[in-house]
Each structure stands twice: as structure tokens, then as C-alpha cells.
Amino acid sequence: GAVVSQHPSWVICKSGTSVKIECRSLDFQATTMFWYRQFPKQSLMLMATSNEGSKATYEQGVEKDKFLINHASLTLSTLTVTSAHPEDSSFYICSTGQRDNEQFFGPGTRLTVL
């Protein structure tokens, strides 16, 4: 399957600051990447679909001005959490698809906002 990396693996920031999370597809040209958020003991919730060279598609209830997504190349998508608040603390995971419909996930980024 596709190999996906994320950076950083964890980040702690102060309330009101912005944080950028990178998602890289290491062995696959990803025209589409997905960003998920997972709260403790909850399921993965899709936040947005990132399309290379075009605007991201956000799920209902996700603020596009708060969670900025950029997919400028076939190997890199970034998620920027702007003006982060403690309620944004979560586990953020990206994925990409390869072969039929399978999605392969990155290792995740743990965000803690103080």
C-alpha cells in the first residue's frame, strides 16, 4: 500500500496561534488526500477532501476559514489550524487512496492547544 508520512507527530501550542501539519505521500502520486480528526474514544471524522491544484471540499460543520488546506503538489498536502483553541486539541490524520478504493493513513499528529 501507499506510504504516508505526517509532520510533526505531535505539537503543543498556545491558544490563538496557528499550527501547520504536513502530510506526504512518499511512494504514490496523490491527486486526492483526506484529512480526518479523531477525539478520544471516538471514530475518525472526515474533515475535508484535499484535491491537488484545486480548492478543498469541506464536510458539513467544518470551518474552512479555520482549517486551511493546501494541496500544491502530488506528494504534499498541508492542514493549517488557524487561531487554535483548546477545543481544537485532537488527533489529526491524513490519508490517500491507491488502487480501487483503499485508503492508506499517515501516523497522525497529536495537537494540544494550551
Added chain:
Amino acid sequence: EDQVTQSPEALRLQEGESSSLNCSYTVSGLRGLFWYRQDPGKGPEFLFTLYSAGEEKEKERLKATLTKKESFLHITAPKPEDSATYLCAVQGGSNYKLTFGKGTLLTVNP
């Protein structure tokens, strides 16, 4: 709206004690049902994709089956290293969106 319900929420087994995890789903036009394994603090690891009712897939001690309403993940003679959260997800419609269940936390005691 696609929905996935997994049961039980948590399952404790003794090493070697076989059991099954359940995933019930509703989806408009199933494209695929997926099983993933997730270890604490890690991203999901792909296990299986099932596409149509009656399909079965196996990998080591795991076997996944699919009907029109549910899927089972059978674990035969589990080992402590099988301890993890097992996630079920469905994909329907015309895009790649996955809808996940909350998972089953499996603990296998030696």
C-alpha cells in the same frame, strides 16, 4: 447518510480464545467495506476490503466476511499482539469518502 455501528465496544479475550467482532452498516450504494487496525497513538493500518455480499478475506489469524447488512471480523486463536482497536468503515456513492464506526477495543491477555 451512511452509518456504521460496531459491537462490542470492548472485548477481552484470553490468548487462544477465538471470537468475532461485528460491524453493522447502512449505506447508499456500497462501494466497499474496510477493516483497519489502530494501535494507540497511531494511524489506522489497512487490513481488508470487501466489495460484495458473500465475500471473505483472510490474513493470518483474521478473517473478514460480508453480508448485505453487516460484516464480521473473526479472530482465531488470538495472541497478545493482536490487541488493538479494530475499525470498520464503509464507502458509498461516487467519491472516496469513508464513514467509520467507533471501533472495538480488543485486549488479548496472555
